[in-house]
Every structure is written in structure tokens, then in C-alpha cells.
Amino acid sequence: MAPNIENYKISKGKKFKRELSKRKFFIFEDPKEAQHFYNFVNTKFQLNHSNVYDDVPFQIDGHHFFFVFYEISIPDKTLNFLPAILNASMNRVLKSEDEEYIDGSDILRKDNWYVAIEVYSDIEKDCLDQNSLSRDAVLMYLRNLKKEYLTTHNYNETVFRN
Numbered sequence: 001m002a003p004n005i006e007n008y009k010i011s012k013g014k015k016f017k018r019e020l021s022k023r024k025f026f027i028f029e030d031p032k033e034a035q036h037f038y039n040f041v042n043t044k045f046q047l048n049h050s051n052v053y054d055d056v057p058f059q060i061d062g063h064h065f066f067f068v069f070y071e072i073s074i075p076d077k078t079l080n081f082l083p084a085i086l087n088a089s090m091n092r093v094l095k096s097e098d099e100e101y102i103d104g105s106d107i108l109r110k111d112n113w114y115v116a117i118e119v120y121s122d123i124e125k126d127c128l129d130q131n132s133l134s135r136d137a138v139l140m141y142l143r144n145l146k147k148e149y150l151t152t153h154n155y156n157e158t159v160f161r162n
Contacts, residue, residue, distance in 0.1 A: 003074070005029050005114070008146060010128055010139075016116065017072050023118045024128035026142045030071065030113040031150070037071055037115050043155035044148075060137045065121045067142075072114045115149075117142060 003016075008028040013020025016027055030037060042052045055066045119127040119138050127138045 008143070013116065013118065016114075017070075017074070020070065020072075020116060021118065023120075023126040024130075025116040025118050026128060026139070026146075027114055027116045028146050030115045032113075034071060034073075034113065037069065037149060040149045040152065040155050041069065058141070060134070060141055063121065063134065065119055065127060065134070065138065065141075067117050067119045069115055069117045072116055073111045074114065075111050115146075 005028055008026055010024055011027055012022055013025045014022050016025065038052055041047070041056060042049060045056055045058070047056070053070075054068050056068070058065055058067065119142070121127060121134065124132050124134060126132060127134045129135065132138070
């Protein structure tokens with residue numbers, strides 16, 4: 001089951017998705033289509049499709065930071081019993097010995113999308129770690145970034161906000 005995240009959560013990457021690093025991540029559900037966060041970051045930070053996923057630079061109070069983000073899909077899988085029950089019933093009525101009641105088509109999938117962001121600087125490897133000196137400022141920045149992303153429909157507007 002894919003997790004339900006109300007606002008955002010801070011979690012070790014490996015704990016959320018095995019492919020992520022052990023650093024702490026700012027994670028939120030992404031209700032938009034795939035690649036929207038990429039387009040938002042590319043436009044907002046005027047990256048011209050260069051290093052959009054890695055080492056995105058930003059500043060907080062004159063201090064330089066970088067973030068890396070991942071758009072993650074976690075599927076929900078549920079078993080659809082109706083075809084299996086109909087298959088079993090028909091086999092019993094027809095006295096068939098075919099007992100393949102459940103196959104891959106009986107499993108329903110729904111993908112849930114998340115954005116996971118890790119932040120670091122030249123001074124700190126993990127700015128979201130509990131002991132990080134810049135944690136509070138970085139969290140405030142990421143909360144505002146998330147809010148801006150979710151409320152903006154035309155990403156070119158973000159250029160004028162900076």
C-alpha cells in the first residue's frame with residue numbers, strides 16, 4: 001500500500017523507497033501528472049533542461065544550498081475478486097477442471113506519485129537531518145516551494161515571482 005501523506009513528511013530515503021539514499025528527504029504527494037515537478041523546477045530556476053534533477057542551487061539568507069529531487073511512483077495493488085468468483089462458478093457449473101481462478105488481470109493497480117527532495121550544502125551533507133543547523137530554514141523554504149508548485153498552473157509565473 002502506498003502511504004497517505006497529509007501535508008509532507010521527513011523520512012530517511014531508504015525507508016520510504018529502497019532506491020533512495022539514506023539521507024533525510026522532504027516528501028509530499030504529487031497530485032499532478034508525471035514530469036510536472038520537473039517542469040516547475042526547470043522553469044522556476046531557469047535551468048534550460050540542464051541539471052534539473054541534480055544540484056539545483058538556491059539561497060536562504062545568503063547561504064548557498066542544493067537540492068536533488070525524485071518523482072516516485074508507488075502502486076497500490078488490490079485483488080479484484082469478482083472475476084475469480086465468476087471463473088470458479090462457471091467452472092463448477094460446466095464441471096470444468098480448469099482451476100486457474102486468479103491471474104494477473106485480476107489485480108488492479110493505481111499509481112500514487114510523490115516528490116522526494118534531499119537538500120545539502122557545502123557545509124552540511126544532509127540539511128534535513130535532525131541535528132542540521134540549517135534544518136528549520138530549509139524546511140520553511142521547502143514548504144513554500146511545495147505550496148508554490150501545487151498552486152501554480154502556469155510555471156512561467158514563477159519566474160516573475162522571484
